[in-house]
Amino acid sequence: MFALVDCNNFYASCERLFRPDLKHTPIVVLSNNDGCIIARSAEVKALNIKMAQPVFKLRHIIQQHGIVCFSSNYPLYADLSARVMCTLEELACEVEVYSIDEAFLNLKGFEKNIDLNAFALQIKNTVLKNVGLPVCVGIAPTKTLAKLANHGAKMYKATNGVVYLDSPLRIKKLLALVTVDKVWGVGRKISKKLNDIGIYSALDLANANPKHMRKLFSVNIEKTVSELNGTACLALEEVPNTKQQIICSRSFSERVLDYQSMREAICSYTVRAIEKLRLEKQHAKVITISLRTSSLSIHDKQYANSITGKLQIPSDDTRDFTELASQLLTKIWRDGYRYAKAGVMISDFYDQVIHQKDLFEDNTQKTRNPNLMKVLDEINQSGIGKVSFAAEGLQKGWSMRQQFLSPAYTTRWKDLAKVW
DNA sequence: TCTGGGGTCCTAGGACCC
DNA sequence: TCTGGGGTCCTAGGACCC
Numbered sequence: 001m002f003a004l005v006d007c008n009n010f011y012a013s014c015e016r017l018f019r020p021d022l023k024h025t026p027i028v029v030l031s032n033n034d035g036c037i038i039a040r041s042a043e044v045k046a047l048n049i050k051m052a053q054p055v056f057k058l059r060h061i062i063q064q065h066g067i068v069c070f071s072s073n074y075p076l077y078a079d080l081s082a083r084v085m086c087t088l089e090e091l092a093c094e095v096e097v098y099s100i101d102e103a104f105l106n107l108k109g110f111e112k113n114i115d116l117n118a119f120a121l122q123i124k125n126t127v128l129k130n131v132g133l134p135v136c137v138g139i140a141p142t143k144t145l146a147k148l149a150n151h152g153a154k155m156y157k158a159t160n161g162v163v164y165l166d167s168p169l170r171i172k173k174l175l176a177l178v179t180v181d182k183v184w185g186v187g188r189k190i191s192k193k194l195n196d197i198g199i200y201s202a203l204d205l206a207n208a209n210p211k212h213m214r215k216l217f218s219v220n221i222e223k224t225v226s227e228l229n230g231t232a233c234l235a236l237e238e239v240p241n242t243k244q245q246i247i248c249s250r251s252f253s254e255r256v257l258d259y260q261s262m263r264e265a266i267c268s269y270t271v272r273a274i275e276k277l278r279l280e281k282q283h284a285k286v287i288t289i290s291l292r293t294s295s296l297s298i299h300d301k302q303y304a305n306s307i308t309g310k311l312q313i314p315s316d317d318t319r320d321f322t323e324l325a326s327q328l329l330t331k332i333w334r335d336g337y338r339y340a341k342a343g344v345m346i347s348d349f350y351d352q353v354i355h356q357k358d359l360f361e362d363n364t365q366k367t368r369n370p371n372l373m374k375v376l377d378e379i380n381q382s383g384i385g386k387v388s389f390a391a392e393g394l395q396k397g398w399s400m401r402q403q404f405l406s407p408a409y410t411t412r413w414k415d416l417a418k419v420w
Numbered sequence: 421t422c423t424g425g426g427g428t429c430c431t432a433g434g435a436c437c438c
Numbered sequence: 439t440c441t442g443g444g445g446t447c448c449t450a451g452g453a454c455c456c
Contacts, residue, residue, distance in 0.1 A: 031424035038424070054423035072424085099456045187454050218430055220454080247426050254421095296423055343425090401422095 001107040001116065001139060002236070004146040005088060005123055008134045008154070008161075010101035011039035014080050015070045017132045018409045018417050026067045030055055033251050033400045034071055071402040079410045083131045091123055096236045102150075104143055106236040111166075120162035140165040143234045144227035147184040148174060148202065168230070175203035175228065185224045190217060202228060242349070243280055248273040249290070249343025252398035256339040262291065263329055264393030269344040270325045271389055274318045277346055278377060283314035286348035287321055289328050294340035305332040314350040317368040318376075321346070322391050383412075 007013060011029040016022050026043035030036065036052045037044075044067060049058065055069070062069065081100045089095050094106035105123075110116060120137040127135045138149025139162075149163040152174050156163075165171045181191035183202050193216075199205050205213075206228035214222035223233040248269040256262050266289055277284055290306035307328045311320055325344065379387050407415035 033422090033424070035423050052424080056422040059422095101456080185454065189453065218453085220430070241428090243427085245427075249425065251424070294423080341424095400424095 001109075001111055001141060002143050002146040002232075003092070003105040003107055003120065003123065003137055003139045004098075004102060004143070004150045005084075005105065005127070005135050005137050006102040006150050006154070007084065008136060009039055009041055009045075010081075010133070011070075011072065011077055012041040012044075013133050014077050015073070015406055016041065017080070018406070022068060026065055027070065028055075028062075028067055029070045029072055030404065031072060032402075033253055034069070034403050035251065038072065069404045071405040073406050073408065075408045075411045076406065080131060080133065084127055084133060084135070087127050087130045088123070091126060094236055094238055096238055097240070104146065104236055107139065116164045116166065117162065120164055121160070124161055134161070136161045138163050138165075140171070141230045142227040142232040143236075144184050144224055145171060145230070148178060148182070148228075151178065151182055171230065172203065175206055176201055178202045180205050183224060183228070185220055190221065193217075242282070242351070244349065245345055245347040246273050246276045246280070246284075247343060247345045248276075249341065249345075250400055251341045252339065253401040254398060255294075256342075256398050257337075259333055259335070261393070261398055262333065262339060262342060263326060264391065264396065265342050265398050266291075266325050266329055266344060267322045267389065267391035268393070268396070268399075269342065270321050271318055271392055273344050273346050274316065274321050275377070275380075277349075278316050278373060280349075282349045282351055283316045284346045284349050285311045285314045286346070287311075287324055287328070288345040288347070289325050289332070289343070290345075291329075291332065291339055291342040293337050297338065297340070300338050301336070303334055303337045305334075307332045310348075312365045314348075315365075315368070317370070317373055318389065319368065320365065322389060326391070 012027050015027060015029060024043070026047065027041045028037045028044055028049070029039035031038045034055065036054050037049065037058070038052065040049060040051070047061065047065060049061070055062070061067070077100060085095065085097050085103060088103050088105060092105040092107065096104040098104055107116065110119065116139050120139055123137050124135055127133060136150050136153040138146045138151070138153050140146040140149045145165055149165050153159045153161050153163040163174075165174065178201065180186055180194050180199055180202055181188070183205060186194070186205070194205065199208060205225060208225055210222045210225040213225050226233050250269065252265070256265065270287070286308060288306055288308040290304070292304035293300050293302050295302060309324045309328045311324060315321070376387060379385065409415055409417050
């Protein structure tokens, strides 16, 4: 048996937690740059405002209904997420943190000893009491079914936020009620293709021939079919896999026109990415940088390009990567475009410092003293101050817009909530 | 004027090996 | 007329997830 615990309207609920005055006010959380809507409170969903809608198109309706906007505040959400996960780990010993707002619990054998309906309620109430965030709980024999049970708990008010699929009959009933695109692993493209061959509900998919589905789609969909029929193919993964790539990319708050600004942006993203690399305790060899104009600005000349470069020896020293990134940028930079976005991707990771050098390669890469990066990270994580690389620039006119940012209530001393 | 960011996995096809 | 079989590695592209 698996449980899936998923926070309701997670980002919106996080913001509301520290603003009890907004308990019944419709609120939304915006993507980076305050561009799109990425989380909505129940009142906003009721207004039929969809996910990922650009906010500038909704100005009118936002004003009309007094919707309160928040820029995304990831330090806050990450901290509250950690609190939710801690609470779950006290309730079950095997927990897989699946995303920032949801986790699978392994409840193998639980059903023999306790009432899982009561347990689901206990999870819901404990998280609400300990952290203050509302969650829904779905329990079922496989992860895919637990996801669907959770979906049911969110969809139907009468469930009180918990659904336990304790019998084949209940499973069948729910499968018949939900459309196939709601199934975990079935996205837009695949559900359209499924519709074309007469598969509309989750039940239709469960009844399909698994081998045929594999042929038509992939091994993943074959597994999904089995999971829908109660055969677990996906195990709980307690230890997170080591990362294979690190991406740092952003849209600019205003279009970038000059080379110098672009270079600063690329270097800043590189600095961030390599910081993350050191947090992962990894070294890497490959960096890809990319830049693009906005395909939505139809009157602009369009240009997009990317380029990949490789160090000779894996490194976690920022200087190696900013140097390489700057060289790469000269090759794909073109004057005369209105750039909207740039990004950096790090890949080809090595977890040991020991590296087999190439006998025939002329090795020119500098050997760096690792202490500098260590000190740098210590200062930047100390909360006392920040140091940065000159290559990142000082003005950063392109850096993202966060007009409605809430305080970091739980992670910064000066932002602590005050109670009068 | 203004439209997010960060990931994973699978497959097909090409190059190559014996 | 008929031209093997089995395998690895890499990359690009596509699909999915939150």
